Amino acid sequence: MLLSLLAVLLLAPAHAAEIPQAEKKSGYDFMTPETKAMQDELTSNPGMLTVLDGEALWNRKTGAANRACADCHQDASNSMKGVAARYPAFDAARGRPVNLDQRINACRTERQQATPLPPESKDLLALSAYVATQSRGMPIAPPDDPRLKPFREAGEKIYELRQGQLNLSCGQCHDQNWGKKLAGATIPQAHPNGYPLYRLEWQAMGSLQRRLRNCLIGMRAEHYEFGAPEYIDLELYLMSRARGLPIETPAVRP
Amino acid sequence: MARALINVPKTAKRGQVIEIKTLISHEMETGFRPDRVGKLIPRDIINTFVCSYNGIEVFRADLHPAIAANPFLTFTTVATESGVLDFKWTDDDGKIFAEKANIVVE
Numbered sequence: 001m002l003l004s005l006l007a008v009l010l011l012a013p014a015h016a017a018e019i020p021q022a023e024k025k026s027g028y029d030f031m032t033p034e035t036k037a038m039q040d041e042l043t044s045n046p047g048m049l050t051v052l053d054g055e056a057l058w059n060r061k062t063g064a065a066n067r068a069c070a071d072c073h074q075d076a077s078n079s080m081k082g083v084a085a086r087y088p089a090f091d092a093a094r095g096r097p098v099n100l101d102q103r104i105n106a107c108r109t110e111r112q113q114a115t116p117l118p119p120e121s122k123d124l125l126a127l128s129a130y131v132a133t134q135s136r137g138m139p140i141a142p143p144d145d146p147r148l149k150p151f152r153e154a155g156e157k158i159y160e161l162r163q164g165q166l167n168l169s170c171g172q173c174h175d176q177n178w179g180k181k182l183a184g185a186t187i188p189q190a191h192p193n194g195y196p197l198y199r200l201e202w203q204a205m206g207s208l209q210r211r212l213r214n215c216l217i218g219m220r221a222e223h224y225e226f227g228a229p230e231y232i233d234l235e236l237y238l239m240s241r242a243r244g245l246p247i248e249t250p251a252v253r254p
Numbered sequence: 255m256a257r258a259l260i261n262v263p264k265t266a267k268r269g270q271v272i273e274i275k276t277l278i279s280h281e282m283e284t285g286f287r288p289d290r291v292g293k294l295i296p297r298d299i300i301n302t303f304v305c306s307y308n309g310i311e312v313f314r315a316d317l318h319p320a321i322a323a324n325p326f327l328t329f330t331t332v333a334t335e336s337g338v339l340d341f342k343w344t345d346d347d348g349k350i351f352a353e354k355a356n357i358v359v360e
Contacts, residue, residue: 038326043261046324049279052257203282203323 018241019175019189026245027188027253030179035200039252047129047198047250050122050205054130057123063114069127072111076134084132085140085247088236090147097151099232101128101207119226125205129196132249140193140247142240155237158230164221173215185254190215191242192235194251201254208235256280260341262355266333274305274313275328278343278351284319300351302344303327308337333359 028036042048058069058076073079088097091106098106104127105116117124142148159170173182174190181187195208202210209231216223224230261275278300285297297319305313312331336359343351 041261043259044275044277044326044328046277046279046326048259049257049277049324200322 017175019178021244024191024242024245025178025189026191026193026248028194028248028251030186030188031252031254035252035254039248039250045198045250045252047196047205047252050126050129050196050198051133051250053122054126054128054133057127058130063108063112065111065113067112069107069112072107076130080131080134082135082138082141084135084249085138086143088148088151088232088239089143090145096229097148097232097236099208099235100131102227102232104128104131120207120210125196125207128207129205129250132196132247135247136249137246139244140239140242142236142243148236151233152236152240154230155233155235158234159237164216164219166219166221168219170215190238191245192238193242193245194248194253196249197251197253199253205250208238256343256349256351258341258343258351258353260353260355262339262357263333264356265358265360268333268335268359270333271330272333272357273328273330274339275326276303276305276341276353277324277326279324280343280345282317282319282321282323282325286319298346300325300343300345302342304342305329305331306340306342307331308335309340333357335359 028039031039038044038046055076061068061071070076084100087103088099089103090096091098091103101119101124104124108114109116117127162169162172170190173187178187178189192208195211196205198205199211207226209226212231212234213223213226256279258276258278260277263272266272280300281298282300283295283298285294285299287295289295299319299321300317303313303315303317303325304311313329315327317325336357339355339357341353341355345351
């Protein structure tokens with residue numbers, strides 16, 4: 001079954017047209033009713049435990065500046081509403097896009113004068129989940145900033161590139177074979193609208209980059225360091241591909 | 255610090271069967287996983303969960319290493335009288351996590 005799908009994939013062209021808007025489906029749509037219920041009901045969604053941690057951090061003073069996020073941004077349900085739906089965004093100081101985690105860490109280091117939080121650390125996932133959940137239900141709306149264009153294109157290139165020992169591209173699974181089975185898993189369309197999310201297989205929260213690393217390892221390709229520009233470019237492309245889908249943070253995935 | 259989410263109906267009719275849902279953050283370290291240098295990480299799981307209703311135990315569970323992290327338990331009881339539901343989780347470390355919820359029975 002796995003082998004026959006792989007055989008099909010190896011013969012398929014590496015580049016295919018993007019999924020039309022009307023056929024776009026969140027990873028949610030491929031889940032069992034039980035997993036959907038776990039995501040929908042906030043008292044049974046394990047990602048909410050992390051969101052609550054994030055809320056506590058939002059209100060805690062830290063760093064040499066002894067300021068909390070709330071001291072400057074006040075009520076997150078107001079100030080952070082819609083923010084996750086339009087990241088990654090262009091950062092003039094770095095001359096390239098930054099994702100939400102990097103934006104949060106910029107406030108940590110520059111505004112709070114605290115040490116940056118390591119990628120995939122509990123605290124960074126918590127703050128990121130707390131900020132992103134303020135956009136829950138809002139459609140993904142990537143900015144029209146022309147400065148982002150070359151980076152988005154670089155992300156699309158990685159997405160279409162055949163790579164790894166299996167010589168596969170992301171698009172061969174996620175554009176050409178979504179909805180089919182790969183071993184026990186249904187291949188989703190690779191939308192980034194639920195992150196950070198609780199994955200049952202991880203028994204933990206994880207970022208989009210952790211998910212992308214999983215897919216790269218599955219392709220037996222070399223993965224990047226967390227925070228690498230390649231991941232940000234890919235995220236930028238995935239967000240533009242997912243335009244209009246609702247943010248689900250904290251989503252649950254199998 | 256552990257966090258728990260509890261879902262108990264705020265009100266119920268006397269004699270009604272109510273569903274209670276509890277979720278708590280815990281690593282549920284199985285004791286079978288090696289760390290980076292190959293040494294086994296000591297087991298640390300929540301081993302007991304108890305729910306009491308106005309001081310009377312109505313539900314108890316023994317948990318084992320095959321149970322996933324952040325255990326989610328749902329169970330039912332009969333709404334008998336207004337009062338407090340107490341929830342208590344105990345882990346291998348001897349740490350106790352406690353939560354309560356109020357219910358009004360009409």
